[in-house]
Amino acid sequence: MTMPGRTTAPLSTHAREARLGARGRPWPPAVWPLFGTLALILLNAAIDALSSGGPGLFGPGAFLHVAVVDGVPAGALLDVLNYGATFAILGVGMAPVIGTRGVDLSVGSIMALAGAVAATLSVGGSSPALSIGAALGVAALCGAWNGLLVAGAGIQPFVATLVLMVAGRGIAQMVTQSQIITFHDPVLEYLALGRPGWLPVPFAFLLAALLLALTLLVVRRTALGLLLEAVGGNPEAARLAGVRSALLVGGSYVFSALTAGVAGLIAAANIKAADPFNAGRNLELAAIFAVIVGGTPQQGGRMSILGAALGGFLMQALITTMYARDIGADVAPLPEALAILAVCIVGTARGRSALARLWRRS
Amino acid sequence: MRRFVPRGDSVTWVATIILVALVVLGAVRFDHFASLANLGNILGDYGYIGIAAVGATLVIVSGGIDLSVGSVVAFTAVALAALVNGGMHPLAASALALAFGTAIGATMGWFITWFELPPFIVTLVGMFAVRAACFLVSGESTAIAHPYLDRVASGWDVPLGDGGALPFRGVLLLVLVAVGVVIARLTTFGRNLFAIGGNARAASMMGVSVAATTIGAYAVAGFCSALGGVVFTFYKRAGDPTAAQGLELSVIAAVVIGGTRLSGGVGSVVGTLVGVLILGVIRLLIDFQGDLNAAWTSVAIGGLLLAFVGIQQVIGAIATRFASGPEEVTHGIDRSA
DSSP states (O other): OOOOTTTTSSSHHHHHHHHHHSSSSSSOTTTHHHHHHHHHHHHHHHHHHHSTTTTTTTTTSSTEEEEEEEETESSHHHHHHHHHHHHHHOOOOOOOOTTTTTTTTTTTHHHHHHHHHHHHHTTTTTTTHHHHHHHHHHHHHHHHHHHHIIITTTTOOHHHHHHHHHHHHHHHHHHHSSEEOOOHHHHHHHHHHOTTTTTOHHHHHOOOOOHHHHHHHHHHHHHHHHHHHHHHHHHHHHTTOOOOOHHHHHHHHHHHHHHHHHHHHHHHHHHHHOOOOTTTTHHHHHHHHHHHTTOOOOOOOOOOHHHHHHHHHHHHHHHHHHHHOOOOOTHHHHHHHHHHHHHHHTHHHHHHHHHHHHHOOO | OOOOOOOOOHHHHHHHHHHHHHHHHHHHHHOOSSSSHHHHHHHHHHHHHHHHHHHHHHHHHTTTOOOHHHHHHHHHHHHHHHHHHTOHHHHHHHHHHHHHHHHHHHHHHHHHHHHOOOOOHHHHHHHHHHHHHHHHOOOSSOOOOOHHHHHHHHHHHHEEESSEEEEEHHHHHHHHHHHHHHHHHSHHHHHHHHHHHHHHHHHTTOOOHHHHHHHHHHHHHHHHHHHHHHHHHHHOOEHHHHHTTTHHHHHHHHHHHOOOTTTSSOHHHHHHHHHHHHHOOOOOHHHOSSSSOTHHHHHHHHHHHHHHHHHHHHHHHHHHHOOOOOHTTTTTTOOOO
């Protein structure tokens, strides 16, 4: 997975990185969010077990406690899988964008827009297939628009997607005429709340897993991933080597928007309503967090799609932990933001050398 | 025999023409649109945005971006509310808030320059971290009451001819624009900002301290955001942790519409004032129209931002074709670092 595409980091840094990992081969970046998630779960379990008067390891109210409510298993651990799916889907979509040196700040607004379109159509009497198709179509259109601005017009990604981040939410409000639209559509609701057979997880989790598997298949079993990373490493060199950079970069925004559309449908299905004001708000940070924690460097050139998906679950583990410890959801972005900063710093040459110095000293 | 080569000022002129056109449009369509009272209202309502935008102009000229504006404004409001209600004089509390804003800006600047991180990542982290800090101070909106606030709110307005008044926060905006022009055009620091925004490496080879200038730019921007926050708090009389969400976009829109190039090196503080006025006039037009949804404002701002980024892109392309300067040599090389 390590590509020689990065121009900034000297080889010795790679060597040092390798030594920091296991003997012989460096660990793949995707293990870190997995470790992080497990560490958070262990931390919660330890607090539960050790606090006097607490719920104990598996007692009611404990992090590891699994209750059955209305015939459906529930608990903090399952929340991580349930709600982490949305972040994982966003992360899988954002990884190719950041891998090609871009960023998509409009995913939150596209979520709101997709939910608004689906809910409005569904309430208007359209078939579920049409509602879902139209929502995804609108999302893809948004992505094409972003891709056109970035790859076609050469506008900086964060500015180009900032336009839709602001205007998109406005458009979503126009679609629902500034109202929260509640809908009743078994197929749409199944997206988030459906229980396929005997599984303890909802359909959304399966959707995330399916999306991850498909993306990995297409990106890693064909040359697509290599080409994307080549474009991220050096767009101009890739173009001169015959890679159609503009098409790949543009395509990555369409993919990101499509995943945002899916996430928007799940978010709407979760509350059986489309809320153009709050759906997807701040989730662009969640997506960037998932990708960067998952081992895709913010300067592009490499990407880990599996890492991004696992990063999404780490994100939810963090949020669930804060809920379990009675810290308000409003404060949750603080550790997220600091974690992003820390991971970014570790990714820089200066950050690494500082870390290496600490490593030697201890 | 000099050929016409478009410069950064061209966008500012386009913006000025659009501003005049919008005012004429409003004056033709609605009675009482083009009045001094409305000008006073716009300068007052958009005072805090303009004040923050002056600082953002300097950051963007230096090739950076500041996404933390809205959060710093909200934090200033929440902190002022807590301090003043705790018995501190508003002026002393404001001084503390300004110091905090400057420190936050300088810290972000340090991270950007020391670790060579992209400004939008660092300031995005700042945006979320400071917003979360607001909720740590206070979970809900708290009103502020202090006799000093009443005096500022009513006593310091400048009366305008037709019965309207220019609120003190509007005066403050104009003063800050003047200070911003002086900093940008007449000081070494200002020239260094343009130099590192145009080409950081060339500037560094000429002896400009890129690190000090970058940290300075973000410190000034943090100060301006906090000052905007102080003005906002004196105006709204409340510290709301959810206030000023998405403000950074209005600020960036005003800066870009005013002719400052987002890739840095070209810009004008007066242009930013024009940009703020355009935002204000659009809002006024939507209000006068009456039957338009509030969502139109965000769509209009997004569209306008896009239009002006497009105009800059075209002007930049023309300028590159006519003036075969260092722009072409650096083509394709990432200058964002």
